[in-house]
Amino acid sequence: MRFWKQLFFFFCFVQSSWNHSKWDRLYAQEPDSTANAQVPTATTSDADPILADEWLGSWQGMVTFESAERPSYSLQLNLTIAASDKPDRLQWTIILDHPLGKTTQDYELVKEGNHPSFFSRVDKNGGKIPAIMVEQAILSQYSNGRQTILSKYELTDSDPSELIFETIEALNIKVPSDGNEGVPEVSSFYPSTRQIGKLKRIANPNESSNDPLKIFTNWKKLDTVPHDDKQDDIYFVDDRVGWYANGAGKIYKTTDGGDTWKLQRDTPGTFFRCLAFIDQQHGFAGNVGLERFANVTDSNPLYETKDGGETWNAVTTIEGKPVEGLCAMQVLRYEANNEKASEKQIRLIGVGRVAGPAALIVSDDLGATWQQIDISAHAAMAFDVHFLDRNVGFIAAATDPDLSKCHAAVLRTEDGGVNWQKVYESPRPHEWTWKMSFPSRNTGYVTIQSLDRDKSASARYVAKTQDGGKTWSEIPLVNNFKVRQFGIAFLDDQTGWVGATPHGFFTNNGGKTWRRAKIGDAVNRIRLLSTPSKTVGFAIGTEVHRFEMEKAEK
Numbered sequence: 245m246r247f248w249k250q251l252f253f254f255f256c257f258v259q260s261s262w263n264h265s266k267w268d269r270l271y272a273q274e275p276d277s278t279a280n281a282q283v284p285t286a287t288t289s290d291a292d293p294i295l296a297d298e299w300l301g302s303w304q305g306m307v308t309f310e311s312a313e314r315p316s317y318s319l320q321l322n323l324t325i326a327a328s329d330k331p332d333r334l335q336w337t338i339i340l341d342h343p344l345g346k347t348t349q350d351y352e353l354v355k356e357g358n359h360p361s362f363f364s365r366v367d368k369n370g371g372k373i374p375a376i377m378v379e380q381a382i383l384s385q386y387s388n389g390r391q392t393i394l395s396k397y398e399l400t401d402s403d404p405s406e407l408i409f410e411t412i413e414a415l416n417i418k419v420p421s422d423g424n425e426g427v428p429e430v431s432s433f434y435p436s437t438r439q440i441g442k443l444k445r446i447a448n449p450n451e452s453s454n455d456p457l458k459i460f461t462n463w464k465k466l467d468t469v470p471h472d473d474k475q476d477d478i479y480f481v482d483d484r485v486g487w488y489a490n491g492a493g494k495i496y497k498t499t500d501g502g503d504t505w506k507l508q509r510d511t512p513g514t515f516f517r518c519l520a521f522i523d524q525q526h527g528f529a530g531n532v533g534l535e536r537f538a539n540v541t542d543s544n545p546l547y548e549t550k551d552g553g554e555t556w557n558a559v560t561t562i563e564g565k566p567v568e569g570l571c572a573m574q575v576l577r578y579e580a581n582n583e584k585a586s587e588k589q590i591r592l593i594g595v596g597r598v599a600g601p602a603a604l605i606v607s608d609d610l611g612a613t614w615q616q617i618d619i620s621a622h623a624a625m626a627f628d629v630h631f632l633d634r635n636v637g638f639i640a641a642a643t644d645p646d647l648s649k650c651h652a653a654v655l656r657t658e659d660g661g662v663n664w665q666k667v668y669e670s671p672r673p674h675e676w677t678w679k680m681s682f683p684s685r686n687t688g689y690v691t692i693q694s695l696d697r698d699k700s701a702s703a704r705y706v707a708k709t710q711d712g713g714k715t716w717s718e719i720p721l722v723n724n725f726k727v728r729q730f731g732i733a734f735l736d737d738q739t740g741w742v743g744a745t746p747h748g749f750f751t752n753n754g755g756k757t758w759r760r761a762k763i764g765d766a767v768n769r770i771r772l773l774s775t776p777s778k779t780v781g782f783a784i785g786t787e788v789h790r791f792e793m794e795k796a797e798k
Contacts (some may be wrong), residue, residue: 531546654680
């Protein structure tokens with residue numbers, strides 16, 4: 245009986261989705277139109293793809309036919325999803341292998357209007373069936389007079405090479421259902437049969453050896469200690485020497501580019517949220533502090549090492565009111581404003597924290613002393629910080645400690661942090677910013693996390709600036725309630741990654757379109773660095789992944 249109730253609510257959900265007002269606001273703003281980056285492109289068309297690349301290819305699997313009136317049986321089903329000569333549609337071919345022969349269904353999946361979630365299935369005779377994308381599933385419903393048929397194709401988050409296919413047929417005989425607990429009496433269709441199966445991808449045109457973007461979307465997983473939760477920060481001073489830290493109070497070091505790691509500190513009760521190193525010996529580790537996480541017992545916000553991480557000491561020279569915790573740090577190297585114009589000076593900057601209160605600390609003497617700048621009038625929480633020079637900087641923030649009233653925000657300063665202006669605020673509650681990346685002085689990106697439990701609030705965004713952070717606009721990332729963004733990093737104005745759960749994303753056109761990237765799950769921080777011969781990236785989430793790209797010879 246539970247199965248039939250689930251079918252009934254499945255029908256009701258799809259029927260009500262078409263008129264749900266919240267669909268109208270999922271992508272209220274169009275993405276910025278930007279030029280293609282100087283990196284390989286996967287397609288020759290500048291038009292937005294109708295579906296993400298992971299849908300394309302050939303799929304195969306066994307489909308089981310279930311009915312209350314006859315025994316179940318299984319048949320092989322082949323599905324091919326291929327590009328069309330028109331940018332607003334895909335070729336969709338289904339072949340069902342019966343004992344007496346094969347039956348083939350050919351139709352096109354056509355994008356309807358500007359809304360990324362609305363489609364039509366069009367058969368060879370011109371018949372049109374509405375379809376809608378809900379998270380990672382394409383749903384459609386139609387009636388042939390005698391029956392109503394509901395179909396679903398859904399990509400699984402755990403395995404990008406697996407697709408779930410399901411069709412439910414219901415006789416067009418309405419069966420009354422008595423309401424209870426104040427629910428009025430309703431009528432339901434009478435389910436008759438179901439087809440369900442798992443299809444495996446047997447060919448993917450975008451995962452071939454000559455895929456020009458494969459180097460950007462497939463990072464190498466490094467051999468690290470297993471960790472079942474999101475880890476927080478990773479920092480490299482060059483392509484060989486680096487550290488990573490996590491909420492279990494552990495700090496690891498590598499001297500061979502991440503191939504092997506050594507545990508340097510293990511202090512349960514400390515939640516290491518951020519790292520920053522001036523050189524191979526001198527560095528800092530920030531602790532998120534008390535109250536936010538039950539397992540944290542350490543109230544000291546900052547630790548310092550002067551021997552490459554072998555020993556760490558609490559920093560006790562932060563002036564002003566106590567800093568509750570830190571979430572991000574930056575080592576800013578800028579041109580000195582004196583007679584030695586070529587000399588670099590260093591400013592250390594830290595911000596925190598998630599759940600508040602917001603704090604900003606700076607040091608201009610390599611961490612010997614720290615000054616606190618009050619930002620409480622501008623933000624309730626602070627998650628990340630990035631200064632372009634000694635004067636112009638940004639804080640990824642949130643507006644309110646009450647999540648139901650909280651909006652994502654970006655603060656900007658032009659006087660080194662003395663005064664701040666809010667230059668971006670998301671229009672939706674239950675949101676805060678997380679991490680930011682500035683590949684150039686004019687172009688920057690910041691991830692926006694949604695913690696709204698309403699599943700209709702499934703749109704996910706990234707905010708972008710193209711005028712040095714004076715103004716920001718939102719660009720769509722994906723329409724999937726399961727996605728939660730974390731880290732972000734861009735190689736240049738066009739080419740970058742977003743770390744998220746359950747998987748990462750990559751763009752090579754400034755966020756106009758995104759494709760799935762294998763950089764790890766729940767990637768909280770992505771660090772990029774350049775050497776004379778190559779570009780190297782490190783991403784930390786539940787695991788650590790590495791990216792390497794050789795530079796072209798000049």
